[in-house]
Amino acid sequence: MIDVHYWPTPNGHKITICLEETGLPYRLLPVDIGRGAQFEPEFLRISPNNRIPAIVDTSPDAGTEPISVFESGAILLYLAEKTGQFLPADLRGRYETLQWLFWQMGGLGPMLGQNHHFAHYASEKIPYAIDRYRKETERLYGVLDRRLADRAFIAGPYTIADMACYPWIVPHGLQGIDWDTFPNLVRWFEAIRARPAVQRAYARANEVSRAEGTAGMDEAARRILFGQGRR
Ligand SMILES: N[C@@H](CCC(=O)N[C@@H](CS)C(=O)NCC(=O)O)C(=O)O
Incomplete structure (x- = not known):
């Protein structure tokens, strides 16, 4: 069983998509990051960076101790290595996948996260910051669109690189870009959106949102999420 320490955000969706695609049994354990649950000592033991997602594989191999992993890319x-799925086994295919997985972790995710922050969450509207991250989003979309010009998915076959990128493209309507000018990306997006496993993953997210009430962001959540210093 895979225990997923989870909240319905882009980084959380990556993991439920992969679990639905691989068919591994899993259980969602909500971590309400707007209420500070990411600072609970029990959670910090498995995710020292106080971020979701994190997993605990309760039976990595028959008779062995549980193993925990944090950081969505890891x-x-x-999960790909455990199941032998969605990560090509040959050297070239493996590194086609891994370089784009790392591109998502170091570029697409953090930059689009800042785009969302300055355009929608920051109490002060700073034109320089809004423009900086909107342009960077546009640049990254362009990189992905060119990559997809001659292949169906980012590494060729559908892999964990696609699962990492897709949830960050879902809110494209909020990112200040001109969606229709990225036709290869639009085709790729629609192909992934139609996958039954992806639809199941987002249905699980809705279950958590309904049960835990994740709509909107109040002042307390804003302080918790955006006021973090060393302690
Ligand atoms: N690099 C991390 C980023 C994870 C991340 O930023 N998670 C956000 C939700 S999408 C979070 O847990 N935020 C809690 C907080 O800021 O305290 C990953 O890919 O797993």
Whole structure:
């Protein structure tokens, strides 16, 4: 069983998509990051960076101790290696996948996260910051669109690199870009959106949102999420 310490955000969706695609049994354990649950000592023991997602594989191999993994890229790699799915076995295919997985972790995710922050969450509207991250989003979309010009998915076959990128493209309507000018990306997006496993993953997210009430962001959540210093 895979225990997923989870909240319905882009980084959380990556893991439920992968779990639905691989068919591994899993259980969702909500971590309400707007209420500070990411600072609970029990959670910090498995995710010292106080971020979701994190997983605990309760039976990595018959009779062995549970293993925990944090950082969505490491988790996707773990699940791909555990199941032998969505990460090509040959050297070239493996590195086609891994370089784009790391591109998502170091570029697409953080930059689009800042785009969302300055355009929608920051109490002060700073034109320089809004423009900086909107342009960077546009640049990254362009990189992905060119990559997809001559292949169906990012590494060729559908892999964990696609699962990492897709949830960050879902809110494209909020990112200030001109969606229709990225036709290869639109085709790729629609192909992934139609996958039954992806639809199941987002249905699980809705279950958590309904049960835990994740709609909107109040002042307390804003302080918790955006006021973090060393302590
Ligand atoms: N690099 C991390 C980023 C994870 C991340 O930023 N998670 C956000 C939700 S999408 C979070 O847990 N935020 C809690 C907080 O900021 O305290 C990953 O890919 O797993």
